[in-house]
Amino acid sequence: MQHIRNFCIIAHIDHGKSTLADRLLEHTGTVTQRELQAQLLDNMDLERERGITIKSHAIQMNYELDGQKYVFNLIDTPGHVDFSYEVSRSIAACEGALLIVDASQGIEAQTISNLFMALEQDLEIIPILNKMDLPGAMPEEVKDEIVDLIGCDRDSIIPASGKTGMGVDNILRAIVERVPAPKGNPEEPLKALVFDSVFNPFRGIIAYFRIYNGQISKGEHVKFMNTGMTYHADEIGVLKLDLSPRPQVSAGDVGYIISGIKDAKEVKVGDTLTSVVRPTLDTIKGFEDVKPMVFAGIYPVDTDEYEELRDAMEKLQLNDASLVFEPESSAALGFGFRCGFLGMLHLEIIQERLEREFNMTVITTVPNVGYLAYTTKGDKVIVNNPSDLPDPDKTEYVEEPYIKATIITKSEYVGSVMSLCLDKRGILTNQVYLTAERVELNFEMPLAEIVFDFYDRLKTISRGYASFDYHPIGYKESKLVKMDILLNGKQVDALSAVIHRDNAFDLGKKICKKLKDLIPRQQFEIAIQAGIGAKIIARETLSALRKDVTAKCYGGDITRKRKLLEKQKAGKKRMRQVGNVEIPQSAFMAVLKLND
Amino acid sequence: MAPTGLYIHIPFCRKACHYCNFHFSTSQDYRQRMLDAMIRELELRWADWPFKTIETIYLGGGTPSILEPEEWMRFSDRLLNIVDSSQVVEFTLEANPEDLQKERLKAWTQTGVNRLSIGIQSLSDRDLEHMNRAHDSHQAIQSVQLSQDMGIDNLSIDLIYGTPWKDHQSWEAELQWVLDNRIPHLSAYALTVEEKTALHHSIRAGKTASPDEKRAEEQFLLLSQWATDNQWDHYEISNLCQPGFRAQHNSRYWDGTPYLGIGPSAHSYDGHQRMWNIANNALYMSQAESDLSWQAESETLNPSNQINEMIMTQLRLSEGLNIATLESLSPNWLAQNRAFLEQQLEMGNLSLVDTHIVLSTQGRILCDFITSQLMVSEL
Numbered sequence: 001m002q003h004i005r006n007f008c009i010i011a012h013i014d015h016g017k018s019t020l021a022d023r024l025l026e027h028t029g030t031v032t033q034r035e036l037q038a039q040l041l042d043n044m045d046l047e048r049e050r051g052i053t054i055k056s057h058a059i060q061m062n063y064e065l066d067g068q069k070y071v072f073n074l075i076d077t078p079g080h081v082d083f084s085y086e087v088s089r090s091i092a093a094c095e096g097a098l099l100i101v102d103a104s105q106g107i108e109a110q111t112i113s114n115l116f117m118a119l120e121q122d123l124e125i126i127p128i129l130n131k132m133d134l135p136g137a138m139p140e141e142v143k144d145e146i147v148d149l150i151g152c153d154r155d156s157i158i159p160a161s162g163k164t165g166m167g168v169d170n171i172l173r174a175i176v177e178r179v180p181a182p183k184g185n186p187e188e189p190l191k192a193l194v195f196d197s198v199f200n201p202f203r204g205i206i207a208y209f210r211i212y213n214g215q216i217s218k219g220e221h222v223k224f225m226n227t228g229m230t231y232h233a234d235e236i237g238v239l240k241l242d243l244s245p246r247p248q249v250s251a252g253d254v255g256y257i258i259s260g261i262k263d264a265k266e267v268k269v270g271d272t273l274t275s276v277v278r279p280t281l282d283t284i285k286g287f288e289d290v291k292p293m294v295f296a297g298i299y300p301v302d303t304d305e306y307e308e309l310r311d312a313m314e315k316l317q318l319n320d321a322s323l324v325f326e327p328e329s330s331a332a333l334g335f336g337f338r339c340g341f342l343g344m345l346h347l348e349i350i351q352e353r354l355e356r357e358f359n360m361t362v363i364t365t366v367p368n369v370g371y372l373a374y375t376t377k378g379d380k381v382i383v384n385n386p387s388d389l390p391d392p393d394k395t396e397y398v399e400e401p402y403i404k405a406t407i408i409t410k411s412e413y414v415g416s417v418m419s420l421c422l423d424k425r426g427i428l429t430n431q432v433y434l435t436a437e438r439v440e441l442n443f444e445m446p447l448a449e450i451v452f453d454f455y456d457r458l459k460t461i462s463r464g465y466a467s468f469d470y471h472p473i474g475y476k477e478s479k480l481v482k483m484d485i486l487l488n489g490k491q492v493d494a495l496s497a498v499i500h501r502d503n504a505f506d507l508g509k510k511i512c513k514k515l516k517d518l519i520p521r522q523q524f525e526i527a528i529q530a531g532i533g534a535k536i537i538a539r540e541t542l543s544a545l546r547k548d549v550t551a552k553c554y555g556g557d558i559t560r561k562r563k564l565l566e567k568q569k570a571g572k573k574r575m576r577q578v579g580n581v582e583i584p585q586s587a588f589m590a591v592l593k594l595n596d
Numbered sequence: 597m598a599p600t601g602l603y604i605h606i607p608f609c610r611k612a613c614h615y616c617n618f619h620f621s622t623s624q625d626y627r628q629r630m631l632d633a634m635i636r637e638l639e640l641r642w643a644d645w646p647f648k649t650i651e652t653i654y655l656g657g658g659t660p661s662i663l664e665p666e667e668w669m670r671f672s673d674r675l676l677n678i679v680d681s682s683q684v685v686e687f688t689l690e691a692n693p694e695d696l697q698k699e700r701l702k703a704w705t706q707t708g709v710n711r712l713s714i715g716i717q718s719l720s721d722r723d724l725e726h727m728n729r730a731h732d733s734h735q736a737i738q739s740v741q742l743s744q745d746m747g748i749d750n751l752s753i754d755l756i757y758g759t760p761w762k763d764h765q766s767w768e769a770e771l772q773w774v775l776d777n778r779i780p781h782l783s784a785y786a787l788t789v790e791e792k793t794a795l796h797h798s799i800r801a802g803k804t805a806s807p808d809e810k811r812a813e814e815q816f817l818l819l820s821q822w823a824t825d826n827q828w829d830h831y832e833i834s835n836l837c838q839p840g841f842r843a844q845h846n847s848r849y850w851d852g853t854p855y856l857g858i859g860p861s862a863h864s865y866d867g868h869q870r871m872w873n874i875a876n877n878a879l880y881m882s883q884a885e886s887d888l889s890w891q892a893e894s895e896t897l898n899p900s901n902q903i904n905e906m907i908m909t910q911l912r913l914s915e916g917l918n919i920a921t922l923e924s925l926s927p928n929w930l931a932q933n934r935a936f937l938e939q940q941l942e943m944g945n946l947s948l949v950d951t952h953i954v955l956s957t958q959g960r961i962l963c964d965f966i967t968s969q970l971m972v973s974e975l
Contacts, residue, residue: 523943523962547809548965551785551834553912554849555603555863556618559870559895562904565968573973 001186001252003068005179006210007126008075008090010115011100012108012467016130019162020100020171021076027168028061028072031241058196058208058239058254065176072175073210073239073254075195081110081469082343085290088117089195089270092286093210093254096124096179098171099146103129103137103159106438107145108467109408115150125150126158126174133161145434182212182252190214191280192273194224197264199319205261208239208254209273213280215250216257221276225283229266230276231259264321290322292340293401293472294347294451295384297328297365297494298354299336301574301585305360306335312358313337316350323350328385332494332578333363333588338385341367344451363576363585365494369448372399372475386496389482392533398498399475401447404429407458408440409466416461417441424449425500446478448498483508483537485515486529490579494588508538511590518587521545526581598867600647601848602679604634605859606660607877610694613717614728614798615756617790619861619875620658627667630860630877633884635674637873638858640887642678645856646866650679652686652845652855655709661691665703672707681708686844688713688752693731693739701746711750712743713783713843719770723761726804728794740777752781752843757819758812759787760805767815771822780841784819785834786812813961820957831914833960850909860890870895899925904971911967916946916954926972936969 011017025031061072077083077090091097097118101107118125127146129139143157158174160167192209200206216222216236223230235258237245249255261267270287274280300309310327317323324340341347347367354360371383374396383389389398405426409417411433418428418441426445433439450470458466483504485495499507508530515528523545530538550561575582608627609620663671681687688711689704696714704712716736718724724732731739743751753774757767774782787807789796798804823830830836832850835843848855857864861875871894874880883890897905903925910917922929930937937953940946945959945966955963 523965545962545965547813547961549786549833549961549963551788553833553909554846555855555857555865556861556872558849558863558865558905558909559872562901562908565908565964566904566971568968569971570973572968 001184001250002181003070004073004182004252005070005096005175006073006075006094006182006252006254007096007098007175007179008077008094008118008123009098009100010077010111010118011098011130012102012105012111013080015100015102015105015108015111016162017076017100020098020128020130020160020168021074023162023165023168024072024074024172025059025061027165027172028063030059030061060238060240060244060254063172063176065173068176070176071253075210075254077114080343080345081113081471082293082341082346084113084117084471085288085342086196086269087114088286089193091118091121091123092284093193093195094118094121094123095182096126096175098175099125099127099150100130101127101142101146102131103139103142104131104134106138106142107149107408107434109406109440109469110467112149112408112440113406113469113471119150124179125152126171126178127152127156128158128160128167128171130160130162132159132166133164141435141437145438148434184211184213184251186213186215186251188213188251189278189280190216190220190222190273190275191282191284192216193284194267194269194271194273196269197267197321199264203235203258205258205264205267205318206243207257207259207261207267207273209257210254211249211251212284213251214275214278215248216255216273216275217248218245222257222259223274223276223279224267225272225274225279226268226287227266227271231261234258234260262318264318268321290342292322292324292370293343293447294341294367294369296339296341296347296367297330297333297336297363297385298325298339298351299330299333299363299365301361301363303334308358309336309354309360309362312354312360313339315358316353320350322346330365330494332492332576332583333365334576336363340370340384344455361574363588365588366497366590367451368498369401369446369451371401371480371498374398383498386482386498387493389480389498392481397477398480400478400480400498402444402473402476403447403450403470404473405443405445405450405468405470406440407443407466407468408434408438409462411437411439413462413465414439414441417458417466420454420457420461421445424454444473446476446500447472481532483511484531485511486527486531486536487519487581487583488527488579489529490581492578492583495590504532505537512538512540514590515587516540516542518590519581519583522580522582524580597647597649598853599649599651599683600645601652601654601845601853601855602650603654603656603845603855603857603862603864604660604675605857605862605873606655606657606663607860608662609657609659610662610692611728611730612794614726614794615787615790617793618658621877624662626877626881627663629881631667631671633881633890634859635671635678636884636887637890638675638678641856641858647854647856648680649683650681651683652848653681653684653688654845655689657690659692659695659715660689661695661700665699668700668703669707676707684708686711688843688845690715691739692729693735696739696742698742698746701743701748705747710748711752712748713752713754713781714739714743716740716753717756718759718762719773720762720766723756723759726759726761727756737773740779744778749778749780750841751779752783752837753779754783754785756785756787757815758807760807762815764815764818767818768822771819775826781835781837781843782828783835783843786816816961817957820960829914833912833963850913852906852909868896870897898974900972900974903929907970908967911953911955911963911970912960914954916949916952917970918952920951929972933970940966 009017057076059074063070075090077087158167158170191213192211194207194209197205197207218236220233238255272283313325322342325337328338329335373381373383373390375394376396421443426443430442479501480498481501483499485492512528512530525544526542528540529536575584607620687709689709690713692715719733721733823836828836829839854866860880863872872892873890874892880890946955
C-alpha cells in the first residue's frame with residue numbers, strides 16, 4: 001500500500017488536462033506511442049469533439065523511481081458544473097490532486113470550485129503551470145494567483161507543457177513524493193467507495209471503486225449498502241488501458257467489479273461496497289441521490305417513433321443513471337417524455353447522444369427548472385412542467401431554486417457582467433480582485449435565469465474572458481406566473497413557460513415576435529398571442545400566404561425546384577399542428593434564442 | 597423511338613440583366629473556341645443519344661442572337677450536319693431586340709429558324725434601364741415589326757410584370773400592344789429576385805425596393821383575365837398563346853418528353869435521368885477539348901422523384917394533374933391527399949375536370965405551396 005498513489009486532475013476546459021494526462025500515460029509506458037490517440041481518457045466521440053470529459057475514468061500506471069516500484073491510479077473527472085457530484089466522489093477516492101492551470105489564462109471559476117472540494121477532502125494539491133510553451137504564457141502572474149488561492153510555496157509549482165513534454169518527469173516525481181500513500185487496513189471488513197459506473201453492452205454495468213479497508217476477491221458475495229442490493233463478483237480487476245482482471249484487489253487500490261448488473265440505476269455513485277459475509281459497520285459519508293435540476297420535454301419528431309424513443313431513453317439510462325424521465329403527453333407534441341437533467345450541458349449531451357447513438361430526431365421543449373407551488377389548501381406541489389402550475393387563484397405562493405454563481409472575469413468586463421447578472425435577477429454578494437486584472441464575482445440568482453441564454457450572453461459580453469460556476473442554495477419565494485402562448489386562440493401547451501411577473505410583458509412581446517419569424521405563413525391569418533391566465537399581454541399577426549409560385553420552370557429549373565419543394569414537404573411533415581396552425585420544430589425552442 | 601428536342605445554350609450576353617441568373621458571360625473573346633467545343637460535345641453525345649428524330653430545336657442562352665450572321669451560318673451548318681433536321685417542326689431562337697437586323701434575320705430564316713422568342717421584357721424605358729437591358733422601348737417595338745416584315749410571324753415575346761416601376765395601367769397597355777401586333781405567344785414572368793444577381797444584391801443593400809407581392813398578384817390576375825377576355829390559351833402559369841401556338845420545345849419540360857441539351861449549363865433528360873453540364877465557360881471548353889466529360893452532375897430519378905416531377909410540372913399546365921396516372925404509380929396518393937384537396941376545392945384554388953386536378957387562377961398564385969403539399973415522400 002505504501003507504493004500506491006491515487007490522484008485526480010483539476011483543470012478548466014481547454015487548460016490541457018487531457019494532453020498532459022496522455023503524456024503521463026506515455027512516460028510511464030502505460031500506452032505505447034502507437035496506442036496513443038489524442039485524449040486517450042475521453043473515449044466517447046462527444047468528449048473528444050468537444051474537448052470535455054463527461055464520464056469519470058480511471059487508469060492505472062506503473063512507475064519506478066529510485067529503485068522503488070509504484071502504482072499510480074489516475075482518476076479523470078468531468079469538469080463541468082452539471083457533474084459536480086460525480087467530481088466530489090472521484091475526489092473522495094484520491095489522496096492527491098494535480099491542479100492544472102493554463103499559464104496563459106490563469107485560474108477559472110470551475111477550477112476554484114473543484115479545488116475547494118479537493119481541499120475539503122484534505123487532498124494534497126500539486127500545482128502545475130501548463131502550456132508554458134505558449135508565447136502568451138504569464139507564469140509570474142498566474143503563480144501569484146495560485147499562491148493566493150491555496151497558500152502554497154511558490155517553488156512547489158511545476159512548470160510544464162503537455163505539448164512538449166516539459167515538466168512531466170517532475171510531475172511524476174512529485175506524485176510519489178508529495179501525494180500521501182493511502183491509509184487503510186486490508187484485514188478489516190471490505191469498505192470501498194463506488195465513484196462511477198459505465199455500461200458495457202456485453203458485460204453489463206462495470207462499477208469503479210476505491211477500497212478504503214479490506215479486500216475484494218473474485219466470486220465474493222458483495223453488497224451495495226445504500227441500495228441494499230447484493231451480487232456475486234463475477235470479475236474484479238484493475239483499470240489499465242483495458243480492464244485487467246485480478247483474483248483480488250486490496251485496500252488502497254482502485255479497481256472495477258462486474259457482477260451481472262444490467263441497469264445503471266442499481267449502481268449509485270457514492271455508494272459503499274462491502275462484503276455480505278463480513279460487512280463493514282460504517283458507510284462512506286457524502287452519498288447523495290442526485291436530483292435533476294433542469295427539466296424538458298423530449299418528443300419524437302415523427303410521432304410513430306415514440307416506442308423507439310422510449311427504447312433509446314432506457315438504453316441511455318443504463319449508462320447514465322442521472323437521467324430521469326417519465327412519459328408525458330402534450331396536445332401540441334403528442335406522446336413523449338418529461339426528462340430531468342443535471343444541467344444544461346447534460347441536456348445537450350443527452351439530446352446529442354439520442355441523435356448520434358440512436359439515430360433519433362427529437363423535439364426538445366424549452367427547459368425549465370423545478371418549482372414548488374404552495375396551494376391555498378396548504379398542499380405543496382412539485383412543478384416540473386409549466387403546465388402543472390396550479391391556477392393563480394388556487395396558489396398561495398411559488399418558490400424557485402436559487403444558486404450561488406461564481407464568475408471570474410477580467411476587470412474591464414466587470415461592468416457588463418454585473419449588468420447581465422442584475423438583469424437576470426441576480427444579487428451581488430461578493431467581489432474580490434484575484435489580481436489587478438482578474439475579478440471574482442459572486443451572485444445569488446434564480447437557476448431559471450441561467451437556463452435561458454445566460455452562458456452565450458456571458459461569453460459574448462466578456463469576449464470569452466469569463467468563466468462561470470454555480471451551486472444550488474435552496475428555494476426562495478418569487479413572483480412567478482405561467483405565460484401561455486396562443487395561436488389563433490388555441491393554447492400551445494408545449495410553449496408555456498413559468499416566468500417572473502416583472503419580465504412578462506417584455507418576454508411575451510419578444511416570444512410573439514420570434515414566433516412570427518419562425519412559423520411559416522399559412523393560407524389564413526394567424527394571431528400569435530401571449531397570455532397570463534385570461535389576460536393577453538402581447539400579440540403579433542402573421543398574415544396569410546398570398547403568393548407562392550415560381551415564375552420560370554424550364555429544363556434547368558426542374559431538379560433544383562423539385563428538391564426545394566420536396567424539402568419543404570419534408571419540413572411540413574415534421575411540423576406539429578395545434579388547431580389549424582402548423583408549427584415547425586424550431587418554434588418550440590424559440591424562447592431560448594430571443595436575443596438572436 | 598419517341599421524338600426528341602435539341603437545346604443549344606449560347607452562353608454570351610452583351611450586358612448582364614440585373615434579374616438574370618441564367619448562365620452567361622459578357623466576355624466575347626473566346627466565342628469561336630466555345631462554338632467549336634459545343635460542336636464537339638454535340639458530335640460525341642449525338643452518337644449515344646437514343647432518340648434520333650428531332651422535332652424541336654431551341655437556341656437559348658445567354659443571347660443566341662448575339663452571333664454575327666456569318667458566325668451563325670457556320671455554326672448552324674456544322675450543327676445541322678451532325679443531326680437530322682428533316683422532321684423539325686419548331687426551330688426557335690432567342691433574340692434580343694437590339695440584335696434584330698435584316699442580315700441576321702435573313703441568316704436565321706435561311707437556316708431553318710421558324711420562330712423567334714424576343715426578350716422585350718417591358719415597353720417602359722425606365723423599367724428597361726433598371727433591368728440593365730441593352731435595348732429601349734423603341735427598339736423593342738421595331739424588332740417585332742421587322743421580324744414580321746421579314747416573314748417571321750411565329751413570334752413569342754417575354755414580358756416581366758410586378759416590377760416596382762410598372763403600374764397596372766402600363767401592364768394593361770403592354771398586353772394590348774401584344775394583341776395589336778398579332779403576336780401569337782407570350783411568356784409573362786413575375787419579377788423574381790434570384791440569388792447571386794445584381795438585383796438581389798441591390799435589394800439587400802437597400803438600394804432597390806423588394807418586389808411588392810400584392811402588385812405581382814394583381815398583375816397576374818389582370819393577365820389571366822386578359823387571356824380569358826381575348827380567348828387566349830393560358831396553358832402554363834407563365835405562358836400564354838393564341839390557340840394553336842403553344843411553345844412545342846418548352847412544352848417538353850412540362851410533359852416529361854426527352855431533350856438533349858448542349859453547351860455550358862445545359863440540361864438534358866432521357867426519360868430516366870437528368871444530366872447537366874458544367875456551368876463555367878472556361879472549364880467547359882477545356883473539358884470538351886480534351887474529350888473529358890463536360891457533365892457536371894446527373895441524377896437518376898427514382899419513382900417518387902418521377903411522381904413529384906409530374907405533380908410539379910402538370911399542376912402548372914391548364915390541363916392539370918392527371919389523378920388516374922398518379923394513382924397507378926402511387927395507389928394511396930388520393931386517400932392521403934383527399935382532405936387537403938377538398939379543402940383547396942372549397943377555397944376555390946382548384947377544380948376537378950374529368951380525372952384532372954386543375955388549378956384556378958387563384959390557385960396558380962399558390963402553385964408551389966399546393967405542389968409541395970401534394971408531393972410524395974420516398975416510396
